[in-house]
Amino acid sequence: GDSVTQMEGPVTLSEEAFLTINCTYTATGYPSLFWYVQYPGEGLQLLLKATKADDKGSNKGFEATYRKETTSFHLEKGSVQVSDSAVYFCALTRKERDMRFGAGTRLTVKP
Amino acid sequence: DTAVSQTPKYLVTQMGNDKSIKCEQNLGHDTMYWYKQDSKKFLKIMFSYNNKELIINETVPNRFSPKSPDKAHLNLHINSLELGDSAVYFCASSPQGQIQETQYFGPGTRLLVL
Numbered sequence: 001g002d003s004v005t006q007m008e009g010p011v012t013l014s015e016e017a018f019l020t021i022n023c024t025y026t027a028t029g030y031p032s033l034f035w036y037v038q039y040p041g042e043g044l045q046l047l048l049k050a051t052k053a054d055d056k057g058s059n060k061g062f063e064a065t066y067r068k069e070t071t072s073f074h075l076e077k078g079s080v081q082v083s084d085s086a087v088y089f090c091a092l093t094r095k096e097r098d099m100r101f102g103a104g105t106r107l108t109v110k111p
Numbered sequence: 112d113t114a115v116s117q118t119p120k121y122l123v124t125q126m127g128n129d130k131s132i133k134c135e136q137n138l139g140h141d142t143m144y145w146y147k148q149d150s151k152k153f154l155k156i157m158f159s160y161n162n163k164e165l166i167i168n169e170t171v172p173n174r175f176s177p178k179s180p181d182k183a184h185l186n187l188h189i190n191s192l193e194l195g196d197s198a199v200y201f202c203a204s205s206p207q208g209q210i211q212e213t214q215y216f217g218p219g220t221r222l223l224v225l
Contacts, residue, residue: 032211043115043201043216044154051211087152097142097159097166097208104152 002027002094006102013080013109021075021105023064023090031094033057033066033073038087038104047075047088080109114138115217117202123223124192131178132187132220134202140215142208143185145177148199148219160185161208192224 007022025031032051036044048057050066050073057064062077073090090102115136124130136143145157158177159166165177174190189196202217 034213036216038152043218044203045216046213049211049213089154093210093212096210097144097161097205099144099156099214101154104154106152 002031002092002098002100004090004092004100004102006088006090006105008103008105010106010108013107015082015109015111016079017109019075019077019080019084019107021088021090021107023073023075023102025071025073025090025092027071027092027094029094030068031092033064034091034093034099035062035064035073035075036089036091036101038089040086044089080107082109082111085109115202115204115215117200117217117220119220120218121221121223123225125225126192126194128192129188129190130192130222131189132200132202132222134185134187134217135183136202136204136215136217137183138204138206138215140204140206141182142205143179144203144205144214145185145187146201146203146216148201150198154201157187158185159208194224197222197224 003026034049035047037047048059050057053068055066087104142161144159148154178186199219203214205212205214
């Protein structure tokens with residue numbers, strides 16, 4: 001079945017460090033791919049998405065490129081801030097009304 | 112204006128009780144969802160619903176039932192609560208449930224069963 005695999009956390013970085021959170025997926029066809037972020041005590045918010053191969057999603061300095069050849073959608077940011085501390089979820093939808101999430105990666109950024 | 116709201120925010124109850132969680136969205140969306148997030152943050156879909164069809168994840172016990180009085184509301188009713196039901200429950204909505212659509216999440220309801 002469809003699934004998403006994220007790198008295990010937690011990830012701890014110093015402010016202004018480079019961030020990569022790996023995400024790979026298993027799905028037939030052409031899924032849409034998403035990154036959601038969950039700040040402490042809150043619900044999930046969309047960070048970025050890509051709906052077809054080679055698309056790049058970007059928002060708030062974060063980027064991810066839909067790579068069909070490697071079935072990946074890695075999240076990157078060039079310089080993280082303390083306010084980026086949160087749990088990040090990679091997700092996919094291959095069929096209607098059926099979003100599948102990865103296990104989440106907790107990021108802590110220290111000043 | 113809160114796009115997707117849930118009540119209550121916290122719910123503490125005894126095993127065996129029946130409880131409901133309410134969800135409302137003011138986005139005009141046709142499709143709503145319920146998710147369960149366990150203590151390890153793993154998020155799993157429970158139901159998706161629009162005015163035509165209810166889709167139930169096969170792992171959801173039949174003690175859980177969604178109830179939709181109208182398009183803007185999808186409430187979650189739980190019978191005979193068990194310890195393992197303790198989790199955070201998130202409601203979400205999307206325009207039509209199509210694969211490229213963003214889902215918009217509520218703030219969550221933290222359920223603790225004692």
